[in-house]
Amino acid sequence: MFNYNFQLALKSLKDRPSLTFLxxxxxxxxxxxxxxVKTMSYQGGQVPLxxxxxxxxxxxxxxxxxxxxxxxxxxxxxxxxxxxxxxLMAMDLPGVKQTFNWSTYGILNVEDENINPLRTFAAVTxxxxxxxxxxxxxxxxxxxxxxxxxxxxxxxISKLMNDQLFGGKNSVGENVRIGTHTLKIIxxxxxxxxxxxxxxRSFSTARPDNxxxxxxxxxxxxxxxxxxxxxxxxxxxxxxxxxxxNTERLINSECAWVTFWAEIPxxxxxxxxxxxxxxxxxxxxxxxxxxxxxxxxTNLNDQFTYINGRNDFMNVFSLMSTLFFAVCLLNAVGxxxxxxxRRTKEVSLRRALGAKKKTIIAQHVIEVVIIGLLGGLxxxxxxxxxxxxMMNIQIYASDYxxxxxxxxxxxxxxxxMVANAFLTGIFCTLITSIYPIWRLCNTPPASQLKxx
Amino acid sequence: MDIKPIFLSLKQxxxxxxxxxxxxxxxxxxxxxxxxxxxxxxxxWGMPSGIPHEDIVRISPEFxxxxxxxxxxxxxxxxxxxxxPNVINVAPSNAVPFTAENMINVYLAAxxxxxxxxxxxxxxxxxxxxxxxLSLIEGRMLTASDVIKGEASTTPENASKVMIxxxxxxxxxxxxxxxxxxxxxxxxxxxxxxxxxxSNFMVGERLNGRGKSxxxxxxxxxxxxxxxxxxxxxxxxxxxxxxxxxxxxDVFYQERGRYIRNSELxxxxxxxxxxxxxxxxxxxxxxxxxxxxxxxxGMTGLTAFQVTQKRKQIGTRRALGAKKSDIMRYxxxxxxxxxxxxxxxxxxxTLMITFELSEQASQNFMNLSVLLxxxxxxxxxxxxxxxxxxxxxANIEPAIVTRSA
Numbered sequence: 001m002f003n004y005n006f007q008l009a010l011k012s013l014k015d016r017p018s019l020t021f022l023x024x025x026x027x028x029x030x031x032x033x034x035x036x037v038k039t040m041s042y043q044g045g046q047v048p049l050x051x052x053x054x055x056x057x058x059x060x061x062x063x064x065x066x067x068x069x070x071x072x073x074x075x076x077x078x079x080x081x082x083x084x085x086x087x088l089m090a091m092d093l094p095g096v097k098q099t100f101n102w103s104t105y106g107i108l109n110v111e112d113e114n115i116n117p118l119r120t121f122a123a124v125t126x127x128x129x130x131x132x133x134x135x136x137x138x139x140x141x142x143x144x145x146x147x148x149x150x151x152x153x154x155x156x157i158s159k160l161m162n163d164q165l166f167g168g169k170n171s172v173g174e175n176v177r178i179g180t181h182t183l184k185i186i187x188x189x190x191x192x193x194x195x196x197x198x199x200x201r202s203f204s205t206a207r208p209d210n211x212x213x214x215x216x217x218x219x220x221x222x223x224x225x226x227x228x229x230x231x232x233x234x235x236x237x238x239x240x241x242x243x244x245x246n247t248e249r250l251i252n253s254e255c256a257w258v259t260f261w262a263e264i265p266x267x268x269x270x271x272x273x274x275x276x277x278x279x280x281x282x283x284x285x286x287x288x289x290x291x292x293x294x295x296x297x298t299n300l301n302d303q304f305t306y307i308n309g310r311n312d313f314m315n316v317f318s319l320m321s322t323l324f325f326a327v328c329l330l331n332a333v334g335x336x337x338x339x340x341x342r343r344t345k346e347v348s349l350r351r352a353l354g355a356k357k358k359t360i361i362a363q364h365v366i367e368v369v370i371i372g373l374l375g376g377l378x379x380x381x382x383x384x385x386x387x388x389x390m391m392n393i394q395i396y397a398s399d400y401x402x403x404x405x406x407x408x409x410x411x412x413x414x415x416x417m418v419a420n421a422f423l424t425g426i427f428c429t430l431i432t433s434i435y436p437i438w439r440l441c442n443t444p445p446a447s448q449l450k451x452x
Numbered sequence: 453m454d455i456k457p458i459f460l461s462l463k464q465x466x467x468x469x470x471x472x473x474x475x476x477x478x479x480x481x482x483x484x485x486x487x488x489x490x491x492x493x494x495x496x497w498g499m500p501s502g503i504p505h506e507d508i509v510r511i512s513p514e515f516x517x518x519x520x521x522x523x524x525x526x527x528x529x530x531x532x533x534x535x536x537p538n539v540i541n542v543a544p545s546n547a548v549p550f551t552a553e554n555m556i557n558v559y560l561a562a563x564x565x566x567x568x569x570x571x572x573x574x575x576x577x578x579x580x581x582x583x584x585x586l587s588l589i590e591g592r593m594l595t596a597s598d599v600i601k602g603e604a605s606t607t608p609e610n611a612s613k614v615m616i617x618x619x620x621x622x623x624x625x626x627x628x629x630x631x632x633x634x635x636x637x638x639x640x641x642x643x644x645x646x647x648x649x650x651s652n653f654m655v656g657e658r659l660n661g662r663g664k665s666x667x668x669x670x671x672x673x674x675x676x677x678x679x680x681x682x683x684x685x686x687x688x689x690x691x692x693x694x695x696x697x698x699x700x701x702d703v704f705y706q707e708r709g710r711y712i713r714n715s716e717l718x719x720x721x722x723x724x725x726x727x728x729x730x731x732x733x734x735x736x737x738x739x740x741x742x743x744x745x746x747x748x749x750g751m752t753g754l755t756a757f758q759v760t761q762k763r764k765q766i767g768t769r770r771a772l773g774a775k776k777s778d779i780m781r782y783x784x785x786x787x788x789x790x791x792x793x794x795x796x797x798x799x800x801x802t803l804m805i806t807f808e809l810s811e812q813a814s815q816n817f818m819n820l821s822v823l824l825x826x827x828x829x830x831x832x833x834x835x836x837x838x839x840x841x842x843x844x845x846a847n848i849e850p851a852i853v854t855r856s857a
Contacts, residue, residue, distance in 0.1 A: 022753065026746055033739065107516040107711045116701075117516070117711040179516040180709075320482070324743060327478055330471055331750030337468075338757030390735075397731040399724045435467075 002366075005359070009367035016339065020371070023335045027375030027429060030328025032382025035413075035421040037321035039387060042417060043410045044205070045308040046195045049134065052263070053300035056132065057272075058201070059088070059098075059260045061280060062294035065232050074296040075306060078230040078256040079201070085258045087279065089126070096272060097132050097263040101125035103200050103226035104218060106178035108157070108211065110165050118164055120210035121226070123200065124218040130156070130187075132263045133199060138162075140172035140187035143214055151216045153183035158210040160403075162188045181221050183213065193409045196307065198300065201259050203307050205410070206402055222247050231255040254288070262297070273297055329432045336371075337436040340364065344443045351445035360441045368433040369426060376425030380418055387411040458786045461762075468754055473794045476830065479740075479747040480798025484826040485805040486736035488817045493733045496660055497726055502653035503549060503584045505718035509686040509693055509700055510548050515678065517709025522676045523603055525707045529684065532703050538689040538696060543579035544674050544682035547572055550721040552656025558669070559636040560624060562643070566636070569623055571667045572655050573614075573637060575682075577601070577674055583687045584653055589618055591631035591648030594672045598647075604677040611673040615648040619666035635669070644671065657725045661815065683714075693717045744833060751837035755783060759845040766845055767852035776846040783842035784835060791834045795827050 013020050047053045060077045061084065071077045080088070085100050101123045109117035123129075130142030139162075143154045155176060162171055171185050196203040213223075222245070229239040232254045242250045242257070264272050276295045283289050347360055391411040395402055462469045513529075515522060526544060533542045547554055557568040574580065577599045581588075593615070600611045614635070621630035633646050652666035659665050674682060684704075688696055694717065701715050759766070766779055806817045 019753070019756075022749055026749060029742060029746060033742075107514070109516075109711070113708065116705060119514070119711050119713060180518070320739075323478065324482075324739070327475055327743065328746055330475055331746055331753065334468070334471060334750050334757065335753035338753050338760065341757055342760050393731050393735055397727045399720070399727060 002362075005363040005366050008363050009370060012339075012343070012363075012367055013370060016342075019335055019339050023332050023339070023371055024374045024378060026328050026331045026335065027372070027425060028378035028382050030325040030332075031375060031379030031421060031425045031428075032386055034321045034325040034424070035379060035383035035417060036386035036390060037317050038420070039383065039413055039417045040390065040411065041311075041314050041318055043412060043414075044195060044311070044314065045304065047300055047304045048194045048196070048198060049300060053304075055263055055265060056300045057262045057264055057269075057297045058299075058303060059262050059276070060296040060298075061276065061289070062291055063254060063256060063283075063289050064230070064291060066290045068291070071294075073306075074298050075303075077294070077296055079227075080258045080260040081254055081256050082251050082258055083254075084283075085260055088260060091275060091279070093268065093272060093275060095265045095268055097128045098261065099126045099128040099132050100215075100258050100260045101129060101199055102258055103202075103209070104213075104223050105226060106211070106223065108161055108165060109177050109179075111175070115165055118161065118210075120161070121207050122211040122213065123209040124213055124215050124223070124225075126215055128263075129199075129212065132261065135192045136190040138188050138190045139170045140185070142187055142212075148214050148216045151220050152214075153181065153217050153221075154186045154214060155183040156187040156189060156212040157185060158189050158208070159191050161210045178211070178213070178223065181223075183217070191405050193406070195410070196304075198303065199259065199261065206398065208406060219247060219251070225257070227257040229255045229257045264297075269297070325428070329428055332375075332429065333432045333435060336368070336433055337439070340436045340440045343440065347440055348443045348445055351443065357441050361437060364433070364437045364440060365430070368429055368437070372426035372429030373422075375429060376422040379425055380413070380421050383417075383421060384413055387413060455785065455789075458782065458789060462786065462789070465758070468758070469790060472751065472754060472790045473797065475747055475750060476791055476794025476834070477797035477801060479743050480795050480827065480830055481801030481805060482736075483740040483744055483830065484798065484802045484823055485809065485817075486733065486740045487826050488802070488806055488819055488822055489809065490733040490737045491819065491822050492815070492817050493726065493730050497730065499654065499660075499665060501549070501718075501722060502651060502666065503586070503718070504687065504690075505549070505722055507688055507690050507693055508583065508718040509688060509697065510714065510716055510718055510721060511684040511686065511700065511704055511712060512548075512714035513684075513704055513707075513710050514681060514713050515707075515710045518678055520707065520709045522678065522681055525710070526674070526676060526682065528707065529704060532706065533684070533686055533700065536696070536699065536703065538692045540687045540689065541579050541582045542684055542686045543576050543583045545574055545576040545580060545685050546680075546682055547574045548683050548685070548721060549584070549653055549718060550656050550725045552658040555656075555658050556638070558624075559639060560633075562636055562640045564640070566639070569620075569667070570659060570662060570664055571620060571669055572659070573669045573671050575671050575673050575675070576685075577672060580670060580685065581650065583685045585687070586650040586653060589649040589651060590621075590629075591615070591646070593648060593650075594670065598672040600673040600675075602675060604675045604680055607675055610642065611671050612644055613647045614644045614669050614671045615650050616646055616670075617666055617668045618649055618652050619664070620668060621646075621649045623664070623667055637669075637671075654722075660725075685718075744830070748833050748837040751787070751834055752841060755787065755838045756841040756844070759783070759841050759848075762845070763848055763852060766848045767850055770848065770850035771853045779846040779848075780842050783838055783845060787834055787838040788831070791831050795830060798830075799823065799827065 049056055059080070060074065061080065062077060063081060063084065064078060080100065089098055103121060104124050105119065105121050107117045107119045126148060127143050127145050138159065142156060147154055157176065162168060165176065166174065171188060174185050175182050176185055192208070196205055197208065224244050225242065229242045231239040235253050235255055238246060239255060242255065262272065273295065277293055280289050280293050350360065388411070391407050394407060395404065530542055530544070533539055552572050555570060555572055558571055559566040559568065578594055578596050581593060594613065598611060598613050600607065600609060616630065624630065624635065625633060630646050630649055634643050635646060636643050650670070653668065654665050655668050659667060676682060686700065697715060701712055704712055769779065802823060810817050
């Protein structure tokens with residue numbers, strides 16, 4: 001019976017192929033655009049370090065003046081002071097790793113005069129950055145703690161820098177200069193895909209960091225600090241100057257500007273929070289932390305949920321693509337209806353000859369499923385080109401400052417999205433076809449026979 | 453033509469009629485709001501730059517080696533660049549056209565509550581007029597003797613004469629003569645005298661947004677320091693810019709210990725000025741056009757369906773003496789009524805969307821003629837979409853009546 005229905009469905013698809021094609025095309029375009037946007041929002045919302053994002057925490061403590069305003073949300077609270085950063089790093093908790101960072105920039109250059117210098121953003125951090133955030137290395141690796149006490153100038157550079165300054169060879173052991181400071185390369189990273197640069201709390205999708213240096217070196221050589229400084233009133237007037245000068249004063253100040261991170265095993269989280277509270281209690285005795293104790297220990301998942309929810313452009317775009325798909329489906333119903341209603345005569349004849357409603361429905365459902373299937377397939381092709389197009393628009397709009405290598409993962413169709421598109425295509429086509437099929441199978445038997 | 457039967461028939465087929473109206477309304481809403489945003493952006497794209505931006509190269513160097521002498525380098529840079537083949541002229545400048553980086557307020561009086569006028573002050577030497585090809589409108593040109601040059605810390609004096617652009621003169625002095633007047637370049641201080649007016653050139657996006665694209669002031673002074681290094685604007689022979697870029701960069705790298713932050717034709721600076729909004733608006737436009745095509749196809753499908761449904765009625769009408777053109781007109785009128793209804797709702801939707809967009813961008817996107825034109829295009833597309841099935845309907849033979857009971 002299925003075979004027979006299948007044959008009938010095929011035959012009816014071939015009947016007036018232009019209408020069939022039109023239906024498939026309409027569904028494909030709608031679905032294609034819908035999948036394009038859906039993929040963008042899905043890929044753009046992926047949480048980095050998925051295998052341990054639940055255990056990577058941003059640590060914040062409220063060391064502001066008594067007069068400061070209440071904060072409504074974790075994302076509004078200031079970062080950590082340099083003093084507290086060093087104190088927290090000195091805490092030794094079993095199984096817990098800690099790191100911190102701030103942004104800098106610099107002009108990387110080499111002795112060879114034929115190679116032009118490069119200006120780039122970068123991160124100043126500590127040794128556990130590499131074990132916690134797991135950037136992929138091509139050559140060498142990160143530094144260890146001993147470098148931080150000696151203040152030695154070592155540097156990890158990105159693939160991009162290595163390609164441009166050293167022609168892509170293994171540059172570990174070579175010297176490179178940041179402005180006029182000479183540092184030794186100890187590691188080269190591979191292309192590091194982060195959906196958003198979370199570790200400096202910018203959640204930026206552009207401007208990846210192209211080198212990483214130890215904090216002691218950065219402080220001793222007074223490399224620029226690209227940070228916002230949340231200071232107490234005593235330092236508020238000069239807070240901007242901390243970007244490039246007054247290092248000594250900054251170290252001893254109550255200005256918060258360092259982003260602090262901890263990797264904590266599940267069973268240690270409560271203990272860690274307790275330790276933070278104890279630490280604050282201890283500092284209160286020294287006249288610091290004048291406010292009621294407030295700490296936030298927020299894992300990556302929670303931070304990304306919040307950030308993704310605030311992506312207004314993407315939300316509007318998603319709504320638009322859904323409506324667009326809905327219009328395409330409405331169209332498809334119109335065309336399917338037109339096609340089916342041409343067949344009332346045939347159906348009434350079949351009904352008169354004893355075909356059950358069920359059979360009629362089965363035949364047309366098969367037909368619609370085939371349409372949905374083909375629409376889904378073509379829709380995935382449309383989505384592929386849609387995503388490529390969107391990526392190129394993005395590259396154009398950034399005036400070619402963003403590279404395909406960095407953007408590719410944000411516009412990649414993966415198996416989950418393909419499956420999603422496919423099922424959505426079939427499901428929605430079926431739903432919208434309920435009305436045409438219902439109209440058709442309710443044709444009274446033999447009603448149309450008179451006219452022949 | 454009697455409209456009543458059309459309404460009766462629409463009433464009978466409510467589901468389809470509503471389907472079509474919703475679709476048209478939605479398409480109209482999306483299409484016209486993106487057309488409105490796009491035309492607004494494109495209108496700005498069409499604004500003249502006032503300078504030969506395809507033949508001006510902009511170079512922005514930055515010394516990272518503090519032992520290098522910026523002033524020395526400046527002299528050498530200009531000498532080297534001037535000696536290059538195909539270079540016509542070069543001028544150092546603290547600002548670059550199209551970027552409007554250092555937007556400031558200027559005043560016409562030294563009082564506390566003096567009115568603010570937004571502008572960008574270009575610090576440059578006498579060559580900038582030749583580089584940018586600015587012409588003298590009134591007063592006199594600034595000359596080499598007006599220019600103050602020196603290291604910032606050892607040169608406290610500032611140039612006391614400036615030239616202003618035509619639009620700046622109109623904004624500041626309206627119909628009065630601008631030459632000879634005094635402007636305060638910061639609140640209650642830094643008064644300068646206007647000696648001449650030059651032709652307009654585009655300053656940048658931040659002023660575009662305020663409708664003040666051409667308000668600028670040129671002050672003849674070149675000062676430098678480690679953290680204050682001028683850009684260079686270089687005019688080259690027409691069409692040679694792209695090919696010379698590498699050579700120009702090499703010339704600047706002859707000074708060591710520096711980095712070239714930016715090296716491009718001003719054409720690209722201009723492109724970047726519009727990018728963000730422009731590409732978003734164009735994306736929306738493409739999507740809307742696709743939507744329009746789909747709606748058109750859908751109309752064709754639905755009308756074809758109705759024609760099939762009404763074969764017998766059409767045959768009867770033809771048999772009773774209706775001409776082919778009557779049948780055509782019936783379908784076209786019916787479709788126009790539906791379209792009109794859809795368009796009316798669509799315009800309401802558009803008003804809502806553009807209101808929201810205008811609020812967000814604090815810029816008025818509404819343009820009635822564009823809106824009406826979009827509506828007209830929608831209507832034409834719908835007529836086209838209905839034309840073919842209607843034609844088929846007109847060709848139904850009157851004899852069809854005789855076949856049925």
